[in-house]
Amino acid sequence: MFSRRGFLGTAALASASVVSGRVQAASIPEAPHMDKVVMQPPLHPSSGPDYRPVVTLNGWTLPFRMNGDWKEFHLVAEPVVREFAEGMMVNLWGYNGQSPGPTIEAVEGDKVRIFVTNRLPEYTTVHWHGMIIPSGMDGVGGLNQPHIPPGKTFVYEFEMKKSGTFMYHPHSDEMVQMAMGMMGMVVVHPRDQSFRPVDRDFVFVMSTYRVDPGTYLPKVNEMTDFNMWTWNSRVFPGIDPLPVRLDDKVRVRIGNLSMTNHPIHLHGHSFAVTCTDGGWIPESAQYPETTTDVPVGAVRVFDVLADNPGDWAFHCHKSHHTMNAMGHDMRNLIGVSRKDLARAVGKLAPDAMVMGQSGMAMGNMEMPAPDNTLPMMTGSGQFGPIEMGGMFTVMKIRDGMARGDYSDPGPYQFPQGTVAYEVASPAAEPARQSAPTTKMKM
Numbered sequence: 001m002f003s004r005r006g007f008l009g010t011a012a013l014a015s016a017s018v019v020s021g022r023v024q025a026a027s028i029p030e031a032p033h034m035d036k037v038v039m040q041p042p043l044h045p046s047s048g049p050d051y052r053p054v055v056t057l058n059g060w061t062l063p064f065r066m067n068g069d070w071k072e073f074h075l076v077a078e079p080v081v082r083e084f085a086e087g088m089m090v091n092l093w094g095y096n097g098q099s100p101g102p103t104i105e106a107v108e109g110d111k112v113r114i115f116v117t118n119r120l121p122e123y124t125t126v127h128w129h130g131m132i133i134p135s136g137m138d139g140v141g142g143l144n145q146p147h148i149p150p151g152k153t154f155v156y157e158f159e160m161k162k163s164g165t166f167m168y169h170p171h172s173d174e175m176v177q178m179a180m181g182m183m184g185m186v187v188v189h190p191r192d193q194s195f196r197p198v199d200r201d202f203v204f205v206m207s208t209y210r211v212d213p214g215t216y217l218p219k220v221n222e223m224t225d226f227n228m229w230t231w232n233s234r235v236f237p238g239i240d241p242l243p244v245r246l247d248d249k250v251r252v253r254i255g256n257l258s259m260t261n262h263p264i265h266l267h268g269h270s271f272a273v274t275c276t277d278g279g280w281i282p283e284s285a286q287y288p289e290t291t292t293d294v295p296v297g298a299v300r301v302f303d304v305l306a307d308n309p310g311d312w313a314f315h316c317h318k319s320h321h322t323m324n325a326m327g328h329d330m331r332n333l334i335g336v337s338r339k340d341l342a343r344a345v346g347k348l349a350p351d352a353m354v355m356g357q358s359g360m361a362m363g364n365m366e367m368p369a370p371d372n373t374l375p376m377m378t379g380s381g382q383f384g385p386i387e388m389g390g391m392f393t394v395m396k397i398r399d400g401m402a403r404g405d406y407s408d409p410g411p412y413q414f415p416q417g418t419v420a421y422e423v424a425s426p427a428a429e430p431a432r433q434s435a436p437t438t439k440m441k442m
């Protein structure tokens with residue numbers, strides 16, 4: 001990582017009145033690189049206006065340097081290897097060592113200069129989704145700028161006109177580049193720190209991939225039939241939990257750059273959507289929810305008061321989005337006698353496994369899978385298998401956590417007598433309405 005102090009001396013040289021300075025290639029800041037796939041601690045600003053930084057699930061914030069009154073960032077578009085969860089590596093494209101790229105944080109009113117170096121084998125651009133910027137900085141290749149050829153560096157310069165939550169992604173061969181994981185989030189903090197402050201602030205972007213079992217590369221021409229449903233290119237149990245201190249005010253910022261909507265659901269609380277990529281929602285227009293749909297190409301931000309301690313599931317409510325790669329052509333066999341079926345199938349395919357007679361619970365089942373393939377439903381908790389994959393994680397709300405401590409507090413210690421329990425003996429047969437014995441008159 002580079003030193004920001006070393007650049008303070010240049011402040012006097014730059015004129016504060018210059019809004020669009022053309023910079024020399026020699027002054028490109030070093031590009032920080034990340035090799036870890038777990039949430040990095042919040043990056044507190046050491047220069048410029050102060051703010052309470054966000055944390056990125058399984059990700060990090062891109063450090064900046066001040067150059068005069070400009071905040072300078074350096075993104076490097078490049079091939080990366082991303083671990084979706086332990087046991088599965090995927091060859092993606094991303095930025096600065098990871099896919100998605102690092103979160104870019106700034107403050108309303110900041111002037112930012114973002115260098116983009118292209119180390120991909122084809123051209124690219126960066127579009128700043130939702131941000132109010134000059135047309136020539138909007139990043140649609142061919143329309144707003146020439147595409148950035150491989151090996152070249154372009155510069156984007158604009159003012160962060162409004163605070164909020166935005167996204168970045170290419171507008172250049174985007175079917176391929178988005179399917180390969182090129183995206184990231186932008187958080188612009190309000191200049192007035194008293195505007196809707198929170199104690200904890202999480203951000204992530206949702207994306208989907210088609211990675212066939214046993215392979216390492218997404219199919220980039222897939223349009224609908226995705227099989228990996230990811231938050232920051234991770235799937236459960238690889239997605240970081242959200243550690244929260246009891247009674248903290250928590251903000252969760254969610255971007256959707258997948259090709260379908262995701263109804264995102266938090267257990268144990270109600271929340272209000274407070275911001276979209278269009279801006280802050282007035283308090284008079286907010287209403288309580290427990291699930292909010294995040295449309296394609298949109299951001300939804302909710303604020304929640306974490307006043308209910310425990311381990312709370314936090315997930316997409318489309319059931320197949322909380323699973324990993326699965327066979328699509330499975331028949332529904334609930335209620336079919338496994339013995340009869342096994343006998344019939346066994347004649348045709350001696351190694352076949354007949355499943356699904358009483359549902360598809362997989363707690364005690366180990367299925368053979370090709371290399372680099374995660375189980376369809378996986379993960380375990382203190383009471384047994386969780387049987388999830390994809391877009392699922394846990395908000396862990398604990399009394400006694402330190403402010404700003406984002407370490408995983410481990411499983412919840414349930415107070416005695418607060419967990420659903422088995423009763424000693426079966427209840428009496430429930431009363432049932434018996435069928436009418438006489439014919440009804442029609």
Ligand SMILES: [Cu+2]
Pocket residue numbers: 229261262263316317318321391
């Ligand atoms: Cu979903």
